[in-house]
Amino acid sequence: MPDEEIVRRIAGTTGLTAGEAARVIEDVIAWYGESAEEYVRRRHGQLQTYGTRNAEAFRIIAEELAGRPVKAPPLTERQLRRIIYG
Template sequence: MNPPRLGSPIVPASPHPHEDLLAHLARTTPLAPGEAARVVAEVLAYFAETTEEYVRRRHGELQARGLTNEQIFTRLGGELAARRVAAPQLSVRQLRRMVYG
């Protein structure tokens, strides 16, 4: 890739997809913008796990703490019921209908 020549327009980096959340966290917490970005990335990665990935990971964590499978599966059932799920992918038309009815 060639470096930009003098006088070439510089394309700004695309904004962070959660820029408003990062600004809110930086404003309302002692987190610096970089720290807020890392926290948001961690939370998004946590909730991006599939159900299967979550169950496997949590089973291992709880088993390592000495819980039995019966205890683990009961606990996992409750945890799964409380987990947030990703929104379905929406078309532009569906989004427009949400806004304008």
């Protein structure tokens, strides 16, 4: 169960019930709960599905990681490649 204070705040500002607000919060926490490595692998696979070449994929992933609520340390193209290919 998420912190009661944030549940009250989300419920109060959105008109959701406390139960609905808690479920939304849990969903958001789960979405952002994956590690940087998990995110890189998942996102690289998505980008490859749409034909994005590695150099462009690595640039996109690095930019996205920098904008996440809990930022990952800056990763070089080489570090991203090692996460994906070992």
